[in-house]
Amino acid sequence: MQVHSARGNVFNATLMHGALLLYTLIALFPVFVILINSFKTRKAIFREPLQLPNAESFSLIGYETVLKQGDFLQYFQNSMIVTVASLSFILLFGAMAAFALSEYRFPGNKWMGLYLALGIMIPIRIGTVAILEMMVATGLVNTLWALILVYVAQGLPLAVFILSEFMHQVSDELKNAARVDGLSEYQIFFKIVMPLVRPALATVAVFNMIPIWNDLWFPLILAPAEETKTLTLGSQVFIGQYVTNWNAVLAALSMAILPVLVLYVIFSRQLIRGLTSGAVK
Amino acid sequence: MKALSLKAVNKHFGPVQVLNDINIEADEGEFVVFVGPSGCGKSTLLRIIAGLEDVSSGEVFINEQAVNQVPPSKRGIAMVFQSYALYPHLNVAKNMSLALKQEGLAKAVIEERIQNASRMLNLTDYLKRYPSELSGGQRQRVAIGRAIVRQPKLFLFDEPLSNLDAALRVNTRLEIANLHKQLSTTMVYVTHDQTEAMTLADKIVVLKDGRVEQAGSPMELYNNPANRFVAGFLGSPSMNFLPGDLLGLNGDTVIGVRPEHIAINENSAMSATVLHVEQLGGDTNVVASVSDNPVTVRLFGQHAINEGQQINLQLDKQNLYLFDPQGIRLDETSVRH
Ligand SMILES: Nc1ncnc2c1ncn2[C@@H]1O[C@H](COP(=O)(O)OP(=O)(O)OP(=O)(O)O)[C@@H](O)[C@H]1O
Ligand SMILES: [Mg+2]
Numbered sequence: 001m002q003v004h005s006a007r008g009n010v011f012n013a014t015l016m017h018g019a020l021l022l023y024t025l026i027a028l029f030p031v032f033v034i035l036i037n038s039f040k041t042r043k044a045i046f047r048e049p050l051q052l053p054n055a056e057s058f059s060l061i062g063y064e065t066v067l068k069q070g071d072f073l074q075y076f077q078n079s080m081i082v083t084v085a086s087l088s089f090i091l092l093f094g095a096m097a098a099f100a101l102s103e104y105r106f107p108g109n110k111w112m113g114l115y116l117a118l119g120i121m122i123p124i125r126i127g128t129v130a131i132l133e134m135m136v137a138t139g140l141v142n143t144l145w146a147l148i149l150v151y152v153a154q155g156l157p158l159a160v161f162i163l164s165e166f167m168h169q170v171s172d173e174l175k176n177a178a179r180v181d182g183l184s185e186y187q188i189f190f191k192i193v194m195p196l197v198r199p200a201l202a203t204v205a206v207f208n209m210i211p212i213w214n215d216l217w218f219p220l221i222l223a224p225a226e227e228t229k230t231l232t233l234g235s236q237v238f239i240g241q242y243v244t245n246w247n248a249v250l251a252a253l254s255m256a257i258l259p260v261l262v263l264y265v266i267f268s269r270q271l272i273r274g275l276t277s278g279a280v281k
Numbered sequence: 282m283k284a285l286s287l288k289a290v291n292k293h294f295g296p297v298q299v300l301n302d303i304n305i306e307a308d309e310g311e312f313v314v315f316v317g318p319s320g321c322g323k324s325t326l327l328r329i330i331a332g333l334e335d336v337s338s339g340e341v342f343i344n345e346q347a348v349n350q351v352p353p354s355k356r357g358i359a360m361v362f363q364s365y366a367l368y369p370h371l372n373v374a375k376n377m378s379l380a381l382k383q384e385g386l387a388k389a390v391i392e393e394r395i396q397n398a399s400r401m402l403n404l405t406d407y408l409k410r411y412p413s414e415l416s417g418g419q420r421q422r423v424a425i426g427r428a429i430v431r432q433p434k435l436f437l438f439d440e441p442l443s444n445l446d447a448a449l450r451v452n453t454r455l456e457i458a459n460l461h462k463q464l465s466t467t468m469v470y471v472t473h474d475q476t477e478a479m480t481l482a483d484k485i486v487v488l489k490d491g492r493v494e495q496a497g498s499p500m501e502l503y504n505n506p507a508n509r510f511v512a513g514f515l516g517s518p519s520m521n522f523l524p525g526d527l528l529g530l531n532g533d534t535v536i537g538v539r540p541e542h543i544a545i546n547e548n549s550a551m552s553a554t555v556l557h558v559e560q561l562g563g564d565t566n567v568v569a570s571v572s573d574n575p576v577t578v579r580l581f582g583q584h585a586i587n588e589g590q591q592i593n594l595q596l597d598k599q600n601l602y603l604f605d606p607q608g609i610r611l612d613e614t615s616v617r618h
Contacts, residue, residue: 176333177366181380181427182354195370 031257038062038250045246062247065238066255069248074227075234080259082144082230083212086151087205093152094159094204095167095197099189101160102167103175113164119157124150125217135222142225150218155208166200167193202270209267213260231256283345284309284435284467285330290339292325292491299325300491303339307469307484312461315471316478316514317488323471324363326488327439330469331360344434354383359428360437363444365420367412367427373399374408377427394430401463402426402456418449425460436468442477454480475515479503487511509608512537518566518577520602527551527571528596528616530603537602540566540579549595558586569594 036052037045044057051057066072101113124131131150132141140146170193178188194201219233235256238248285307292300299322307313315323328334330341332353341348348356359380367376374395381391399405402422412420421441428436441457442450458481461468472478478485479499487494487502487510495507499515506512512520518540525534545567553569553576560583567578567586571594578594586592603611 171364171366173362173364173366174368176328176331176353177360177362178368178379179333180331180353180358180360182383183379187383192368 034250034253034257038247038254040247042247045250059247062245062249062251063255065245065248066251069237071226072234072252075229075231076255076259078144078228079213079231079256082147082151083209083263085144085148086155086212087208089148089152090155090159090208091201091205094156095163095194095201096189097156097160098163098167099193102164113160116160117157119153120161124154128217128221132221140222142223142228144223144228146222147218147228147230150222151208151212151215155204155212158207159204162204163197163200166197170196198270202267205267206264209263210260213256282309283307283342284311285313285469286342286345287326287330288340288342290326290329290341291337292322292329292334293337298491300329303491303493305486305493305496307467309467310465312468312470312481312483313486314478314482314484315469315486315488316473316475317494318514319473321488322491323473323488324439327360327437327469327471330435331358331437332356354380357434358437359431359433359435361424361428361439361441363440365412365424365444367420367423369412372409372411373404373415373423373426376412376423377430380427380431391430394432395426398426398429401429401460417445418453421445421453422456425457429460429464434466436466438468438470440472441470442472442474457481476517479515485515487514506602506610508610509535509537509604512602512604512610518579521576522604523571523574523576525603527574528601530616533606534611535604535606535608536596537604538596539600540577542597542600543576543578544595544597545578545580545592546595547593549593551594551596553592553594555586555588555590555592558588567592 033049037049039053039059039062040057041059041061044051044053044059048057053059097116101109101116135141135146140149174192174196175188178192183191214232215230216232216236219228219230223229224233231252235249235252238245238252283306285305287303287305290300290303291298303326305313315326317323325334329336330343332348332351336349343356343358353360368379371379377395377398378391381394395408396405399408402425404419404422404426407415407419407423412423415423421444424441438457442453445453454477457470461481470477470481482499484496485499485502486496489510495502495511497505502511503515506515509522513522516539520537520539521543523536523538524532525536526532528536530536551571553571555567555569556575557568559566559568562583563581565580565582565584565586567580567584569576569578569592576594598617601613601616603613603616605611
């Protein structure tokens, strides 16, 4: 039996994969429970929460309720718009600020970087009252813009911090080569630097996506109107103080997982491709 | 017409003076090599010519046009970087075509130039590959190809061979020499390797601490160095420096003599102890000590000499150089009789 190969031994590899598999199972278990129970009758959910739906317990009542109640598609669309728009702006402006900080030497560069990174340590919710007042003053309450602006502000500090670290690593000679080749500073940013920090962009996107998608706080305060409700806020109607419609809640949750899952798969593809393409510095 | 001239160029980074009153000219088609020890400002000078760095004072002319205010891409130059600086996310063909697309050339023209360059550099089979899928030598050729396709008036090379192994370095050196013959474009080449400088250059510019020590053809500099630094920098093994009193001169005077201008002669009065022998097959280098001064002697062919042996050395009087204590060259007629 050959235990040692050139790249490590089989025993270690098995152990490592075992641990990873176990972790995957633990992480996926709640999702799995939500999914199976969303297809069961209310009674079956409480009696046998871990059983797969069978002919007797199978029911689509949860999904029916969700689709009938309120404008679920509208909520869905709102969540999607807010998340995608916020992520795009975070990545675009975060990368631009990071590029300026890492590429150009100007007075106060260090302080500017510190100032931008400071936001990582200060929870944006502390400023909720002030934000609400500002939104009222600008007439943005009950618009999706209110949410997008807040999420962009919330996501930028970490984005600038992570991206400027990565951009420091893009070699000066590469940027100089691009300058000799006639690229403008904007083209260097979009055509050279952005593709090279793609793994970092994907990381930032993943980090920001889930809190935005799941957020209840700001939608509740800044955009509670029917036409601007997000999915998370919309699902709250099924959770009452005394009675909770578990079928509907589970069905809504199951449907809410899907789009994030799709976005996540897209970004993590990028992440892996970025890591394996082997950047030549 | 002068392809390049630098007039009184100074450069400082904050308080640090990096380049000092640099005046250099290059004729059209000339191969100019900047050589000097690490940190002497060679790369900075090249980046100033490329327009990647602004001068602190002075003027740069390319083809007799003042280019101080002209951006790199409009200077008619192409540059090969030390780290190759290939775009990792673009394949070889796209690496080469990026600059041409920026210029807005027609697709057919771009295609033709890439074909020509890749044939010239044996890269035709690799056009679809990414830089990470190439060997060091191939990456180097792509970097050169990217410069060629632009058909520049002036090529700039920043230590293009320093990342290659010894054998490949010799090959690529020959390729660059050939390239210069084929294209007969002016080339400016930076290196800290004196062999590269001697073999490639029409004109060598020796830099030290941001100053031009001497400029001229390789043989001019080799045979007639202006000072001790240039004398010691060019040539391998490098020139020997001995105190003047060995030849009955003023003790402060320094005698310079090249290893090939010392012979072993039993009848000579200068006795030495052999410290070390390097048998190279074609040559034999003998390191000996003359009253505690190490002296390298280069002998042609193979010689049976052992460490610790006593030998007598004779300096070739016709080929002695004298320097004052500051390293400035003195008149040698008194000793060359
Ligand atoms: N951006 C900068 N800021 C401050 N000092 C710099 C900067 N760039 C270069 N220098 C200094 O200028 C001097 C010359 O640097 P340069 O890169 O031109 O050296 P070089 O001759 O190319 O050396 P090498 O052979 O090691 O590449 C060095 O002492 C370096 O520390
Ligand atoms: Mg250098």
